[in-house]
Amino acid sequence: MDMPLRAADLCGNDLDGVIPNESELTAGVRIVPGRSYGFFTDTTLCIGCKACEVACKEWNNLPADHLGLTGDSYDNTGALSANTWRHVNFVEHGVRDDCGTPGQSGWLMMSDVCKHCHNAPCLEACPTGALFRTEFDTVVVQQDVCNGCGYCVPACPFGVIDVSTLDGKAHKCTLCYDRLKGGLEPACAKSCPTNSIQFGEVTELQQRARTRVNALHGAGVKTAYLYGVPDGPGATGGLEHLNAFFLLTAQPESYNLPRAPTRPANRVAPSLAAGLTTIAALAIAALSFLAPRKG
Amino acid sequence: MQSIEGVVVIVQEGRFQLFDDDGVAHFFVLGYYAAMEPEQLQSLLRHRVRVRYSDPPDVIGHQANRLLLLNAR
Numbered sequence: 365m366d367m368p369l370r371a372a373d374l375c376g377n378d379l380d381g382v383i384p385n386e387s388e389l390t391a392g393v394r395i396v397p398g399r400s401y402g403f404f405t406d407t408t409l410c411i412g413c414k415a416c417e418v419a420c421k422e423w424n425n426l427p428a429d430h431l432g433l434t435g436d437s438y439d440n441t442g443a444l445s446a447n448t449w450r451h452v453n454f455v456e457h458g459v460r461d462d463c464g465t466p467g468q469s470g471w472l473m474m475s476d477v478c479k480h481c482h483n484a485p486c487l488e489a490c491p492t493g494a495l496f497r498t499e500f501d502t503v504v505v506q507q508d509v510c511n512g513c514g515y516c517v518p519a520c521p522f523g524v525i526d527v528s529t530l531d532g533k534a535h536k537c538t539l540c541y542d543r544l545k546g547g548l549e550p551a552c553a554k555s556c557p558t559n560s561i562q563f564g565e566v567t568e569l570q571q572r573a574r575t576r577v578n579a580l581h582g583a584g585v586k587t588a589y590l591y592g593v594p595d596g597p598g599a600t601g602g603l604e605h606l607n608a609f610f611l612l613t614a615q616p617e618s619y620n621l622p623r624a625p626t627r628p629a630n631r632v633a634p635s636l637a638a639g640l641t642t643i644a645a646l647a648i649a650a651l652s653f654l655a656p657r658k659g
Numbered sequence: 660m661q662s663i664e665g666v667v668v669i670v671q672e673g674r675f676q677l678f679d680d681d682g683v684a685h686f687f688v689l690g691y692y693a694a695m696e697p698e699q700l701q702s703l704l705r706h707r708v709r710v711r712y713s714d715p716p717d718v719i720g721h722q723a724n725r726l727l728l729l730n731a732r
Binding site: 530 | 669671673675676686689691697720
């Protein structure tokens with residue numbers, strides 16, 4: 365296997381290259397082109413350490429942004445952006461009644477990321493083909509093709525993709541496309557200390573997630589559900605399923621996720637019909653006004 | 660506009676890091692008007708370059724506006 369350029373920069377070990385199929389050791393899955401890969405993020409395991417954010421920025425060489433204090437809980441990153449492809453939401457969720465400390469807040473934490481939708485609206489909106497679907501069923505922006513038109517930004521129902529003010533191009537999570545090509549697990553999943561972010565084949569992850577939901581229900585967490593699996597919340601409006609899906613314990617809106625996201629392409633035909641109907645109605649009105657009247 | 664010289668050590672899409680002569684790493688994003696595309700950056704890996712840059716607000720990093728190759732490998 366050819367050594368990726370980034371791996372060649374590493375020093376201080378005795379290996380003459382990357383470990384072949386390292387993801388088998390770290391994530392228990394072999395990365396094979398042609399199969400569908402994604403993330404299962406179990407928010408009940410997230411402790412808000414932000415190791416995923418750091419690992420993402422470290423591997424992808426992304427600059428830190430949103431400097432200063434937001435004044436909005438302990439979350440200082442703020443939101444996903446062109447420079448922040450992983451973002452851990454900190455949601456203060458009322459007062460806990462299951463611990464001894466009076467007034468102790470309950471916290472929801474969720475590591476948000478591009479969902480790599482099965483029917484990706486950003487990809488459909490891109491006029492240059494810069495956004496493409498990879499051999500691993502992920503969605504990636506080709507930086508040399510992107511012209512910075514920004515059509516993908518409003519097309520994304522999750523508000524993930526963003527155009528950078530530094531280079532004028534669209535940026536978002538690549539699901540570590542370069543690492544996948546080298547047989548490596550994505551940096552965020554590899555760095556997660558609680559295994560809240562799990563990487564693997566989407567069908568296997570969906571099965572694992574359903575087992576986890578059943579276990580939580582059995583343990584008394586009746587509010588647990590999956591967001592982004594087929595026929596579930598988050599996979600509505602023609603999206604079918606999300607390759608990066610989540611286990612949540614509160615309403616999607618609590619995590620800044622839309623309850624029923626839709627593909628903008630679904631609205632093209634109704635919009636066109638409404639426009640044509642309006643034109644026809646105005647034409648009829650104009651003709652009736654301008655036509656010579658009898659008598 | 661500020662300027663710095665060093666060796667390009669990491670390239671990722673349109674972003675790169677440069678080690679100066681004191682061994683300090685500096686982070687750059689290829690700017691709008693750099694007259695260079697991201698795929699051309701890869702060829703500068705481990706080469707000595709001079710970067711003219713500006714400091715955009717609210718980001719820890721520099722915006723590279725002009726790159727000059729100082730030596731060939």
